[in-house]
Every structure is written in structure tokens, then in C-alpha cells.
Amino acid sequence: MRVKQVALLILISKFLFSCATTRTPVWVKEFGQRTFSKDGIEGIGFAKFDKKNKSTLVEARHSAYNQAIKNLAIKLKTEVKGVLQHKMEDKISYVDKKYQQHATDQVDSLTNIMFETLLGRKYFEEYIDYKNSFYWVYVWTTKAELYKVIEEELQKQELQNIAIMKSAIQQLKNVDEYISNRNIISAISLLSQISTQLKEIKGVYVVDKIDNITLFFDVQNKLNKLLSSFNFVPLTQTSIETILGPQDNLELVVKCELNYDKNVIPIISLPLKTKVGKGNVDLQPVAVTDTDGIAKFKVYNLFAKENIVEVLIDTASLTQQWKNPDYLSNFKIVFHIVAKELKETKKFVVDVKCKNTVMIDFIKSQLVSGLKTQGFNIGNFDNADYIISATVDTEYIGDKITLPDGTQKPFAEIYSGNISVEIKDVKTQKIQLSKSYSGIKGFGRTKKEAEENVVKKLVETTVEFINSNF
Known part of the structure; x- marks a missing residue:
């Protein structure tokens, strides 16, 4: 079983590295002394492997390849950026001075796009130095290929981005129409869409003497102005x-x-x-x-x-x-x-009538005190919203109670009382609430005490009703 695994590993290694040259190439012999490609856009990488362990070739090849690509990238990006800056020089001149850094950033973003495309069209060679246990990788491209890719990508980008800019310029006119028609949300929404579209543009492009960078910031400034004036x-x-x-x-x-x-x-x-x-x-x-x-x-x-x-x-x-x-x-x-509650917001005044005029002030004080305890705002007639009118009658019953056998027994002074109350809206003169109670008794050691006690019961019952229903 182990023999089969070793044989399989050898086959895989031969397949992976069949492109590696057998003779020592000049780019290995003279490494570090000069460039080897026609235009010098190249990168070389190498990595050591273990002679005794063929599987380390895979890792060595990977490391060498990455190093070569990294070295190529340094030269390639410089070349691409230089070409793009030259080709876009006249367009960059349209950009406002305060946005020059943004123009540089745009060229960099376009450089990255073209760099990735060029890496896909590179040439490469590999060499395995078994004697010194090094895996070598050489990658390069040509200026002809570089210019070809740049032209292709520029044409594609220009076609796409000019269309975006023309659309943005037209849409800006629609924004002004929205604002004049007071459709502000549509104006803000459209400005946001235009801003997003312009942000996707890579590079610098000009339509009707307007560059995409200045146009983008004009849109942003207009959007910010709208939002800040909200x-x-x-x-x-x-x-x-x-x-x-x-x-x-x-x-x-x-x-x-x-x-x-x-x-x-x-x-x-x-x-x-x-x-x-x-x-x-x-x-x-x-x-x-x-x-x-x-x-x-x-x-x-x-x-x-x-x-x-x-x-x-x-x-x-x-x-x-x-x-x-x-x-x-x-x-x-x-x-x-x-x-x-209504009782807290409205002002009430209390009016009392009683045949026994001596009791009027006492009845009124009991009513006012009870209502205030429940949160009613009690005032005077000048600013009242509601009038609480109470009519009270009291009657002396005697000092004896009748037993079940019909005989009477001395007990205490006894009063019976009735009360009628109504609440009237001062403005409308409409009665909002009314109630009557009768046959309520009060007891006391003296007639005065008995009459006051019956009044207290009448008032307590009435206040409870008013508080529950108003």
C-alpha cells in the first residue's frame, strides 16, 4: 500500500512540474545581474525544498511563484500607472485643484483593475535546481501586451462610464425640476442614486467639459445642502x-x-x-x-x-x-x-341649601373637604366650570328606639336625613350628574351631634357617588 502512495506522489509531481525546464536557464545563472525580458517587466522568485522529501516541491513552487508575482507586480503597477496618467493627463486637467488627490485615487483604482487583467496574461518559466535544492519561477510580460490590455480596458471603461455620466447630467436636470415642484424626497432620492452611480466610476472621464470627479462632488454638495436645509x-x-x-x-x-x-x-x-x-x-x-x-x-x-x-x-x-x-x-x-382626570382640570363650586340654615356652613365645609380629598378642584363662582348643588333636609326623630315587641327604649338622639345633588355645566347649563339619598340616620349624645353625624353620612355617600361617576 505504501509503495502505491509513493508512486502516486511521483506521478503528481511529474505532472505539476512538467513545465519546468531541465537546463539551467540564463535568468537563473545571471540572476541579479540584469533583466532578461525584452521590456524588463519581469519578476523572479525562488524557494528551497528538501531533496529527501519530494512533497516539499509543491510548497517550494508555491512560494517561488508568489515571490515572482510580487516582484513583477512592483514593476507592472509602475508601468500601468505611468501609462494611465499619461493617457488621462488632459482629462485630469479638467478636475478642480481641490479634487486632485481624488483624481490620483481614481487613476490608482483603474490601475488595480488593469493590473489584475495583466496578471492573467503573463508568461512564465520554471526551473528545478536539484543540485542546490531550489525551485525557481520567472514571470514576465511585454509592453505590447500591457498597451493592448490598457487600450481594451480603457475602451470598455470609457464606454460604460461616459454613459453613466451622460445619464447623471440629465438626471441632475430632473432633480431641479423635482425641487421646483416641491417633490423634495424624490430629489434627494435621485441625488443619492446619481452619487452611487458616479462613485462606481474608475478613472477620470470628461463629458461636455465636466469631469466625473467634479460632477460627483457637485452632486454630493447639492445633496448635503438639501439635507442640511431640512x-x-x-x-x-x-x-x-x-x-x-x-x-x-x-x-x-x-x-x-x-x-x-x-x-x-x-x-x-x-x-x-x-x-x-x-x-x-x-x-x-x-x-x-x-x-x-x-x-x-x-x-x-x-x-x-x-x-x-x-x-x-x-x-x-x-x-x-x-x-x-x-x-x-x-x-x-x-x-x-x-x-x-376631569375633576383635576375643571373648577367646581359648591352650593348648599337646607331648611335648617344653621347647618348650611357645616354641610358645605363637609362637602368641600370630601371633594378636595378626592382631587376635585374647588373654587368660587367667578371661575367655576361646574356647580355642585346640594339640597339637604334633616329631621329629628327622637331619643328612643322601638323594639320588636312594640315597646320603646331610650337609646340616643336620632336624626334622619335626605340629600339631593346635581352637577351643572356653567356654560351650557346642562345637568351632567344627579342623585338623591333618603332615610339615612345619624345618632349622637346630643341633638347637635346627631344632626352633624347624619350630615356626615349624607355627604360621605354623595362624595363617593360623585367621585365614581364624574
């Missing part, structure tokens, strides 16, 4: 105080516009979205700016007292027409919405 403003207060619960007319209104070339241009058809940062809000999730650049978001319900709502540009929707709308993700408007 303005996102609220048209409603960003600090809002309202009532808790369902909302009738609460809207968050924003406007998007450009301050461009001393003109204010509304941005139409811009998709926006909302995000609840704090609290619990039911509101319109998305909207699109109208012809005035305005978008409105309806707030349907507020379930929390402290709420933060952000209005942002819906960049995800823009990706369909604009590949990289991330710049606009920085724009947002934050609304702080404080929602209070």
Missing part, C-alpha cells in the same frame, strides 16, 4: 395638558419644510410615524405630509397621566425609493402630554 417643526404646543380618557379634538400637528436658496419649500408626501416613549396612548400611527408639508396625528385615548409621544420620519417607508435615508432618522419632535 426643517421639522411642531405646529401645536409640545407640552400639552388635557383630560384623561377619550379625546375629541386632540391632534399633534407638525410641518416639514426646506429653507433652500432663501426659499421655504414645504416637503410633500413625506411619511411620518409616531412612537410612544412613555405612558399609554392610543393614537394615529402614521401620516403623510400634505401639499403644505403638514401632517396631523389624532390622539384617540389617553390611559396614563404622564405620556411622551415622538413624531419621526418613517425611514423604513423611504427605503423603497431611497437606499440610505438614515440621515433623516435624526429628526424627531417630542410631545409631552399630561393627562388629568
Whole structure:
């Protein structure tokens, strides 16, 4: 089995290195003394192998080949770059001085493309020096081949890139039309596309005395100018105080516009979205700016007292027409919405009627105290939104209670009381809430104490009802 493996290795080695010459070539004999190809565009590499281990030939050949290619590349890139700079010299002259480094970079990028093509068309020889255990590789090309590749690649690149530039110049005119028609998003999207296309160009090309590098930066500057003039403003207060619960007319209104070339241009058809940062809000999730650049978001319900709502540009929707709308993700408007219960936002006044006029002040003080404890904003008649009117009747029952057998037994002073309450809207004069309670009893050691106790019970029951239903 081992004999078969050795035989197979020998066959593979013979196949791999059948192109290696048997006589010592002059480029090995005189290595380091001169160049050997016609134009001197060459590279030589060598690597040592182990005579006793034929398998090391593979590694040695690989190392020698890489070294030769590396040496060839140094000369080849210099030659290619020199030729390209000469051929593009007149085109580079069109490039603005401040972009000269970019022109150099463009020539370098084109050099790399042609370099890779030339490497695929190189010539090479190999030699195995068994005596000294060295594997040699010699690679070269000719200026004729170099010029041929450059001409072929330049023609291909020029055909492709001139078409891109002509398209870009025409599209720039469309950008101006979009801006004049207030279709800013389409203008920004188109500028981004043009910029991406121009960035793909390798080398320097001129169309109608416009070079691709200057054109690229003109496009970028126009795009940056548009983006930097973007303005996102609220048209409603960003600090809002309202009532808790369902909302009738609460809207968050924003406007998007450009301050461009001393003109204010509304941005139409811009998709926006909302995000609840704090609290619990039911509101319109998305909207699109109208012809005035305005978008409105309806707030349907507020379930929390402290709420933060952000209005942002819906960049995800823009990706369909604009590949990289991330710049606009920085724009947002934050609304702080404080929602209070109706009893906290409206002002109430208490009015009391009672046949026993002596008790009116006591009844009123009990009502006011109870309502304030529940969070009601109690004021006076001058600024009241609602009037809470209470009519109270008290009646002395006696000091005895009737037992089941019909006999009466001394117990305590007893009062019975009734109360009727209604809440009226001051503006509309409409009754918002009403309730009556009767037959409530109060006890005390004295008549006064008993009457006050029945009043307290009446008020406590009434306040609980108002707080639960208003």
C-alpha cells in the first residue's frame, strides 16, 4: 500500500512540474545581474525544498511563484500607472485643484483593475535546481501586451462610464425640476442614486467639459445642502395638558419644510410615524405630509397621566425609493402630554341649601373637604366650570328606639336625613350628574351631634357617588 502512495506522489509531481525546464536557464545563472525580458517587466522568485522529501516541491513552487508575482507586480503597477496618467493627463486637467488627490485615487483604482487583467496574461518559466535544492519561477510580460490590455480596458471603461455620466447630467436636470415642484424626497432620492452611480466610476472621464470627479462632488454638495436645509417643526404646543380618557379634538400637528436658496419649500408626501416613549396612548400611527408639508396625528385615548409621544420620519417607508435615508432618522419632535382626570382640570363650586340654615356652613365645609380629598378642584363662582348643588333636609326623630315587641327604649338622639345633588355645566347649563339619598340616620349624645353625624353620612355617600361617576 505504501509503495502505491509513493508512486502516486511521483506521478503528481511529474505532472505539476512538467513545465519546468531541465537546463539551467540564463535568468537563473545571471540572476541579479540584469533583466532578461525584452521590456524588463519581469519578476523572479525562488524557494528551497528538501531533496529527501519530494512533497516539499509543491510548497517550494508555491512560494517561488508568489515571490515572482510580487516582484513583477512592483514593476507592472509602475508601468500601468505611468501609462494611465499619461493617457488621462488632459482629462485630469479638467478636475478642480481641490479634487486632485481624488483624481490620483481614481487613476490608482483603474490601475488595480488593469493590473489584475495583466496578471492573467503573463508568461512564465520554471526551473528545478536539484543540485542546490531550489525551485525557481520567472514571470514576465511585454509592453505590447500591457498597451493592448490598457487600450481594451480603457475602451470598455470609457464606454460604460461616459454613459453613466451622460445619464447623471440629465438626471441632475430632473432633480431641479423635482425641487421646483416641491417633490423634495424624490430629489434627494435621485441625488443619492446619481452619487452611487458616479462613485462606481474608475478613472477620470470628461463629458461636455465636466469631469466625473467634479460632477460627483457637485452632486454630493447639492445633496448635503438639501439635507442640511431640512426643517421639522411642531405646529401645536409640545407640552400639552388635557383630560384623561377619550379625546375629541386632540391632534399633534407638525410641518416639514426646506429653507433652500432663501426659499421655504414645504416637503410633500413625506411619511411620518409616531412612537410612544412613555405612558399609554392610543393614537394615529402614521401620516403623510400634505401639499403644505403638514401632517396631523389624532390622539384617540389617553390611559396614563404622564405620556411622551415622538413624531419621526418613517425611514423604513423611504427605503423603497431611497437606499440610505438614515440621515433623516435624526429628526424627531417630542410631545409631552399630561393627562388629568376631569375633576383635576375643571373648577367646581359648591352650593348648599337646607331648611335648617344653621347647618348650611357645616354641610358645605363637609362637602368641600370630601371633594378636595378626592382631587376635585374647588373654587368660587367667578371661575367655576361646574356647580355642585346640594339640597339637604334633616329631621329629628327622637331619643328612643322601638323594639320588636312594640315597646320603646331610650337609646340616643336620632336624626334622619335626605340629600339631593346635581352637577351643572356653567356654560351650557346642562345637568351632567344627579342623585338623591333618603332615610339615612345619624345618632349622637346630643341633638347637635346627631344632626352633624347624619350630615356626615349624607355627604360621605354623595362624595363617593360623585367621585365614581364624574
